[in-house]
Amino acid sequence: RFEGRQQRPQTIVGTMAELRKAEQTLAEICDNYEKIQCDERSHGRLPQLTKKLIAIETTTTDGPQQTNKNDDDRMTSYADMFEKLLYIQKQLADTASSTDRFRKRMGEKDTVTGNPRYGAKTQTRVSQLLALFEELDHILSLLFGRDGEISEALLNDLKTKVKKERAEAEERARLEALTEKQRLERIAREEREKIESQKRAKEEAKQEIERQRQERYRQQQEAIEAERRVRLESERVDREWVSTITKGSEGVEEQLSILFESTKKDIATQKNAVKALHVIFSQICSRPEEPNFRRIRRNHPKFTEDIGRHAGGKEFLIAAGFEVGEIDGVPSFISREPNLESDMDKWSAWFDLLKASLQILEEQIKRR
Numbered sequence: 001r002f003e004g005r006q007q008r009p010q011t012i013v014g015t016m017a018e019l020r021k022a023e024q025t026l027a028e029i030c031d032n033y034e035k036i037q038c039d040e041r042s043h044g045r046l047p048q049l050t051k052k053l054i055a056i057e058t059t060t061t062d063g064p065q066q067t068n069k070n071d072d073d074r075m076t077s078y079a080d081m082f083e084k085l086l087y088i089q090k091q092l093a094d095t096a097s098s099t100d101r102f103r104k105r106m107g108e109k110d111t112v113t114g115n116p117r118y119g120a121k122t123q124t125r126v127s128q129l130l131a132l133f134e135e136l137d138h139i140l141s142l143l144f145g146r147d148g149e150i151s152e153a154l155l156n157d158l159k160t161k162v163k164k165e166r167a168e169a170e171e172r173a174r175l176e177a178l179t180e181k182q183r184l185e186r187i188a189r190e191e192r193e194k195i196e197s198q199k200r201a202k203e204e205a206k207q208e209i210e211r212q213r214q215e216r217y218r219q220q221q222e223a224i225e226a227e228r229r230v231r232l233e234s235e236r237v238d239r240e241w242v243s244t245i246t247k248g249s250e251g252v253e254e255q256l257s258i259l260f261e262s263t264k265k266d267i268a269t270q271k272n273a274v275k276a277l278h279v280i281f282s283q284i285c286s287r288p289e290e291p292n293f294r295r296i297r298r299n300h301p302k303f304t305e306d307i308g309r310h311a312g313g314k315e316f317l318i319a320a321g322f323e324v325g326e327i328d329g330v331p332s333f334i335s336r337e338p339n340l341e342s343d344m345d346k347w348s349a350w351f352d353l354l355k356a357s358l359q360i361l362e363e364q365i366k367r368r
Contacts, residue, residue, distance in 0.1 A: 092137060
């Protein structure tokens, strides 16, 4: 009996720990059940809980009690509701052995004192525990049946809703996949269009460059052609002009007379023109091999001022054997020296005309 009294405190401590554990388990079951009951998917079909635990100690001798991981679970479908109910059923089944022991001990008395095994406060807590367990057991028996199987009506309802949820989820997934496919196709199409647009832009730029090149070429050709026509026309005019001038000493005297006539009102200008012609022919006769003395630019300001602007001035050169031509693209009067070795007679005739022209100029200078 002494040993029994020494062991009794340890037994009480074990009983209270077991009671706290059972209370916490039932409180968790109640919380889970009320979450299901309050969910809009239940449509008020689940029975209401009327029993509550007045006070639950949330700490143990080992420290704070950890919250079950399912406390934070949120139901997102009927399938979740079904799984939650199954979890509650398992929790309650795991608690049955503990509640059976508490129910048995409620009727027992202490073998030494003859008093009830539990004190008044503990009896109240155990009574609340048993009442809540019985109500939960009754509710679950309505839902699952006494054999632990879920009722056919609820099962069919949940199956229907789960099937509907799955169909809706599949449809959402299909629509999302379709939307994603369309998005990817749109991106691919936009990328293709962008590439095609860039290709077209490059091709158009290439074509524009080619068009501009061809246009420049056309303009160049037109300019060349226009220049050629101008040159040909100028050559034609020059040929006709040259053809009207008598060549040789007779022509030289004739053009010199025309020059004197055109400048008779300005003796200084007349003398200057004759002097300029004398310089040209003097240089050529003194050094006939020097080509620079035999080339006179038609548009040279000095030539135009002294000789070219007067009637008979340019014509004098033509009569004396000068030709109209170009030197490096510049229109000029040119006295072409024949090849002395290959045609001595022609060279002599050319040089004799130059000397004769110089002599005519010198004679006219002496007379005036």
